[in-house]
Amino acid sequence: NISVTSADTIDNVISKINSSDLGVSAFKDKIFNGTEYVETIAFSSKATGAGGSIQAADTATADFMSGQLGFSLDADNKLTAYKEGTNAKVTINGFEMEKLSNNFTVNGVTYSLKNTTTATGPVTTSVATDVDGIYNKIKEFVDKYNTLVDSLNEKLQETKYRDYTPLTSDQKEAMSDKEVELWEEKAKSGLLRNDSSISAGTNQLRTDFYSQVNSNGESYQLTQFGITTSSAYLKRGHLEIDEDKLKAKIAEDPQSVANLFTSGSSDSNYSDKGIMKRISETLRSTVKSIESKAGNSTMGTSDYLIGKNLNSISTEITDMQDRLNTIENRYYKKFSAMDSAIQKMNEQASYLSQLLVQ
Template identity: 25%
Template sequence: MATSGITTGIASGINIKDIVDASVAAEKAPKQNQITKVSSQATTKLTALGTLKSAISNFQTALATLNSPSSFLARTASSSNTTALTADSSVSAVAGSYKIEVSQLASNSKVALAAVAGGSTAKFNEGTLQIDVGGTEALNVTVDSTNNTLAGIRDAINKQGAGAGLTATIVTDSQGSRLVINSNKTGDGKDITVTGNSAAGSDNSLGDLTFPGPTLTAPDANDYGTTDEYNAAKADYDTAVAKAGKTLSSSQSAKLTIDGLSVVSDSNTITDAIDGVSLNLKAKTTADTPLTLTIAEDTGTVKSNVQKFVDSYNTLIGVISAQTKVTPVTNSSPVVGALVGDATARTLLSGVRNELVAPQSGGTFSALAELGITTQADGTLKLDSDKLDKAVAKDFSGISDYFTGDSGLASRLTAKLDPFTKSNGVIEQRTTILQKTIKDNDAAQVSLNARMTALSTRLYAQYTAMDSLISKLNTTSSSLASTLASLPGVVKSS
């Protein structure tokens, strides 16, 4: 609020600022109190409605989960030996148990090509390096002046081989540096073979990288005239064997038996052996000691979903209770909830409670109490886990019938809740009205502040003019007194 620089009248001596501030405050107070009250009430209700909508949404989420038939059809798969096998099951899996023995895991092919001197910078003549997996060409690498080193060939394999599941690294051992090629293909007959072809030149031949290389025959002592000749030939043979390419791992299929029936798979993940079950092989089992795989109804998830239903309902009841109750306070005004007397909360609560107690016909269970869910004195629900366990054991599908479907409890409750949370629903309309109230109230505040600023400016001008008038009157008075004192015949007092 704008104010004058003058605080005390020079001629009058009065405190102009205090008088103006008090006058403006007295004028502003009634309207300001009204604006403040409206703003506080609207903001409080807006916050309360937001909290209520959040609680309703959480309850709706719990109902949606409970209303999913697939959650009641879910199956669990438990292995007695998770080190050797784990499993996942779908809704199509049939409850039962299986004896499984894993005798072999599926593996991939990995080979180390012949060792060469010179490390990663060892150079080769230009040509091609063809890599086959299971006898079928998987990759054909062109070697030219841009990549004719061991490192260059490695990089070319990694760049071109991603789609074929091939990778290459360089490993240096006591014989030299080798290209180690790995395939991600598992199963019998998917071994790696390499064929190198290059033009003549002064560098290493790509043919030296062919795998498997030429067959090496150990020397026979009978073919040599002296022991030294034989030893020399044997040393050359041993060196050739050491430098030759090597199979680091061979491709093979997984082998197992399920209840005595043989199963062979190219992968350690088997999805077609047991209907609706995916087997994940981890290790071999001990011979003649099969593990047990048990497929069962997933009662744990259903019980958890029922508990979430109870918890989210209780949260909703807690929010409604807190926002609609009046709390007495000794020697003071009571604390009143933001939604006391509010039709929105009252209608919502009434509709939900009516559905909870409405009996349901046509199934094994007709009321929540039969599932161990009862209403407490404060309106919240309580779940008796033991009673729910008995209900699950009695008729698992009957619980599904009670909660799911168009006439199930979850659908009926959702129908009562949707009008409050949907787009342009009850809460959104109430929120829009309150937001407009706050906006209008803010505009009223701006208008009030402008009027008070104008009033303050006007009062300062008036009091300043008054002080100026007093100053002029004082000057006139002094001048008149001086004139009268100087007139002839005027008797001065002693």
């Protein structure tokens, strides 16, 4: 809806219509009616093709369009003076069809009509698989996956230096900045060694890649497409591509390549999901598992395991400090009482000494 007041000019009204979501656009111009130039407002539907019409939504709008803007409306509040749009007529491979828009898709090919064949002559199109383009996309994906899995494997196998414990404030003051940096680098090494969340995630990623994918009655295996795992033990899950074999498969049957990576949906059975959907779910679950342990920037310390442990340790420290303060106060009282007793004994000894002298 738009709001029009008595203070609005015609130009204001047109501007409001054009910036709204009413489904129409408006313009004002002077049109020659055979005798003179008359200032005219025209509406144009944003819908394409034949059968479109412009209609007032309610009585108030109809009254404004007829009374204030001068449009003629029929009994259904539709404009009576209009020029109907036409559908795009196109013939593809001898089959004639009509389309509501100049942009449409037939058999997986998207067409954009720019002119008529009366002006340009018949148009010939050909479609071929972009083998290099598809290959480069797959290679880019595999390279990024390898970077991720190599990084995770490095963390899982990183050496842990147990003799390098976290430094205290006094220890840091006694060391140079470089010494502190090198020490803390050793102290942090191996913190994620054999971490259960990361280890489970990397194992599942390997399963996601090498498990059979079922789509449209066919079964696909990654090795059929020239993608295999590295034989190096330390590069567990690292992928390698046989370029010639993969390109040949893309040229021969590009749909099978698409099925391998993208088939299925989030609701499909695991075996019916493509590799991309599988690893997307695995990465999300791995992140959640890590967050349940280490948290994230939006979580409170009581929402994840390490935070809960820190809170527990902090509470224990506070309780221990309270106990130490209690013990300290008790000893202070005892020492104070002992000092008082010694003072009294000294006074009594002094008094007795004076009596003996007399």
